[in-house]
Amino acid sequence: MADHMIAGPARRWAEDLLPHLRSARLDRVVYSFTVFGAMVAAQSVGVSFGVLIPNIYSMPTPSQPPMGMVLSPSQTFVGRGRDRLLGEIGTRMLAHYVMPRLNALRRDLDLPQLRNAWQQVHGARRELVLSSHAFDIANNCDSTVRYVDPMLDDPGWAHSHHSVEPRGEGPLILVAMSSAEQGQLGVLQNVIETLSILPVCAVVTTGLSIDLCDLSGGARVEIVRAAPHHDLMTHTGLVITHGGHGTVMKSLTAGLPMVILPQGRDQADNAVLVSLRGAGITLPRDAPAGQITHAVVEALKLPGYSKAARMLGEAIRHEVAGSNLVSELEPSYGDTVNA
Numbered sequence: 001m002a003d004h005m006i007a008g009p010a011r012r013w014a015e016d017l018l019p020h021l022r023s024a025r026l027d028r029v030v031y032s033f034t035v036f037g038a039m040v041a042a043q044s045v046g047v048s049f050g051v052l053i054p055n056i057y058s059m060p061t062p063s064q065p066p067m068g069m070v071l072s073p074s075q076t077f078v079g080r081g082r083d084r085l086l087g088e089i090g091t092r093m094l095a096h097y098v099m100p101r102l103n104a105l106r107r108d109l110d111l112p113q114l115r116n117a118w119q120q121v122h123g124a125r126r127e128l129v130l131s132s133h134a135f136d137i138a139n140n141c142d143s144t145v146r147y148v149d150p151m152l153d154d155p156g157w158a159h160s161h162h163s164v165e166p167r168g169e170g171p172l173i174l175v176a177m178s179s180a181e182q183g184q185l186g187v188l189q190n191v192i193e194t195l196s197i198l199p200v201c202a203v204v205t206t207g208l209s210i211d212l213c214d215l216s217g218g219a220r221v222e223i224v225r226a227a228p229h230h231d232l233m234t235h236t237g238l239v240i241t242h243g244g245h246g247t248v249m250k251s252l253t254a255g256l257p258m259v260i261l262p263q264g265r266d267q268a269d270n271a272v273l274v275s276l277r278g279a280g281i282t283l284p285r286d287a288p289a290g291q292i293t294h295a296v297v298e299a300l301k302l303p304g305y306s307k308a309a310r311m312l313g314e315a316i317r318h319e320v321a322g323s324n325l326v327s328e329l330e331p332s333y334g335d336t337v338n339a
Helices: 001-007 010-023 035-044 077-108 117-121 185-196 243-251 267-276 289-301 301-321 325-331
Strands: 026-033 048-053 126-129 145-147 172-176 201-205 221-224 239-240 258-260 281-282
Touching: 001 077, 010 035, 010 077, 026 035, 035 048, 035 077, 035 117, 077 117, 126 281, 126 325, 172 185, 172 267, 185 201, 185 289, 239 325, 243 258, 243 267, 243 301, 258 267, 258 289, 267 281, 281 289, 281 301
Parallel strands: 026 048, 048 126, 126 145, 172 201, 172 239, 201 221, 239 258, 258 281
Antiparallel strands: none
16 A cells, blocks of 8 residues: 555656646645645645545544454443554554655655654545545544545446346345455355355346356346446345445445455455444355355344444435535635645
8 A cells, every 4th residue: 555555656646746736726636545645746836635535534533443453443441542552553554664755755845744644644624534424433533524425326337237137036135246356256156156045136246357257146146247236226135245335335325234245445344334333244255155144144034234224324315415525625715735
């Protein structure tokens, strides 16, 4: 992450953007929260910037374990101390890999040196979290943090495919793993074989990274490259997923419980939050067929999972109805640029 997303390309980002920032009359620019070089470039010419965070809040806060640790938030003094210590360790490790190159760039652009990487992000006028505060557990965030609601639209390429008619009778299960390559072929095949012997019907969407010929299904399992999840979810009883933020948000807003097999990135953290609310079951990615079967049957049979998913989904939909992303992007008098 440090080499490929943050520190490695930082100077190139700054060099690419500086001519445009100097020649254009801009009130505000908005970047992904990992594009550090672009933030430095904006600060160097006095342009206010915001950052987009496309998942739950990723920076350390006193109220949550660090991302990637796959820990539930603790309510005890010792547990909160654990979370603070782990957050500090993570911040120092990231600083070791990022700060020499980031501070060298800042020095070349006559900006003051920073102690850690998160200070660069906190220099934004707004940290815009594309998630739901009802779903996330981060509290005590900086005053610049705003939850501006998740992106719930299906990608354009999903709509280019024909609608899917489920095969057979029984509850419909949507299987939606990552649309990018994450080594999920074996997991998908394991899930498909499990569902093929259960009294359910299923639609499996593979995304664009998997060849459909590499998967074999059963009589009641339809395997397609893509389909609009929004349409399918109106008929679905359960979602089996990797736990990507987009799929989790869409499932919850549809009131659907989940069985989650995280593959990496932020997925295990999302799975913790789903399980914590009782809206789903989390399994290891290499879960055997028997464990998947038990989770699917339990999630379909016990009404508590659906009830929890509907309640959380209702809270998320209420937030989305009052979305304030545009107003947060609009400049206001008195904006300052934090260096």
